[in-house]
Amino acid sequence: MLIGLRQALDHAERANCGIAAINTPTLELLLGAVKVAERYAVPMVLQHAQVHEPVNAIEDIGPVMVEVARRSSAPLVVHVDHGETIEYVERGFAVGFNSAMFDGSRLPYDDNVAQTRAVVELADGYGFGVEGELGIMPGREDGVESTGTADEALYTRPDDAAAFVAATGVTALACSFGTVHGLYKAEPKINYELIGELRRAGGVPVVMHGGSGLSCDEYRASIDQGVRKINYYTYADKAALEAARTLLTEKPDTYVFSDLTVAAQAAITADLDALVRCLYRVF
Numbered sequence: 001m002l003i004g005l006r007q008a009l010d011h012a013e014r015a016n017c018g019i020a021a022i023n024t025p026t027l028e029l030l031l032g033a034v035k036v037a038e039r040y041a042v043p044m045v046l047q048h049a050q051v052h053e054p055v056n057a058i059e060d061i062g063p064v065m066v067e068v069a070r071r072s073s074a075p076l077v078v079h080v081d082h083g084e085t086i087e088y089v090e091r092g093f094a095v096g097f098n099s100a101m102f103d104g105s106r107l108p109y110d111d112n113v114a115q116t117r118a119v120v121e122l123a124d125g126y127g128f129g130v131e132g133e134l135g136i137m138p139g140r141e142d143g144v145e146s147t148g149t150a151d152e153a154l155y156t157r158p159d160d161a162a163a164f165v166a167a168t169g170v171t172a173l174a175c176s177f178g179t180v181h182g183l184y185k186a187e188p189k190i191n192y193e194l195i196g197e198l199r200r201a202g203g204v205p206v207v208m209h210g211g212s213g214l215s216c217d218e219y220r221a222s223i224d225q226g227v228r229k230i231n232y233y234t235y236a237d238k239a240a241l242e243a244a245r246t247l248l249t250e251k252p253d254t255y256v257f258s259d260l261t262v263a264a265q266a267a268i269t270a271d272l273d274a275l276v277r278c279l280y281r282v283f
């Protein structure tokens, strides 16, 4: 079933858990994610990032995401991830997405406020929630361009978070506090104290981007400080690639591509199962 971003975040507040927000540019990721959400009957965010347009366009994979979410027994949000223009957010809403992130974090502060505010006004017309971003996290959702380490000078400042939330009316705020997109090249160092300060100053749930590759203890300590949505993609897709590679190595006579998609989906499901057990504190 479809639920809104606010409902998902409210659930996370009550249960002191983090909502898994999974990028699903392929059918294997989509069906693997939904299978795990149904297995544990937990809310989840299915999201499509603008940077994944070369994998599948939102007009192609988006309606599939919406239909799968509607039919599912699990409560699911269908969310535009890292929309870089208001037009891209509109493309998501046009195919049935009911939530969006606008990423103006690389714009000058005043432009980020103005454009995020415009997306909030658009979403308000539908009753949808909006995630904004303040502070810079290295890398992009597709794993390229990442230096693999975070720069403390680019961390989100609590005073800025308070002003930004007040000026834009966002439902949740993606902040920079030590995580990076893509693969980690050095041990991640998360500033937990800063997460707590950002949660209190902004007054809205904090979103963690670059959630792949952390330990369960790191996720839970972040959740305890106010992280309520955890974006996750790279390691699930990496698990899929490794499963496909193993299949080709062990069975070199494999002669149809579909066998790889079956192996990939099983690996994604196993990876996300472990993530969900951690984030939702399934014991």
Ligand SMILES: [Zn+2]
Residues within 6 Å of the ligand: 082, 141, 181, 209, 210, 231
């Ligand atoms: Zn991100």
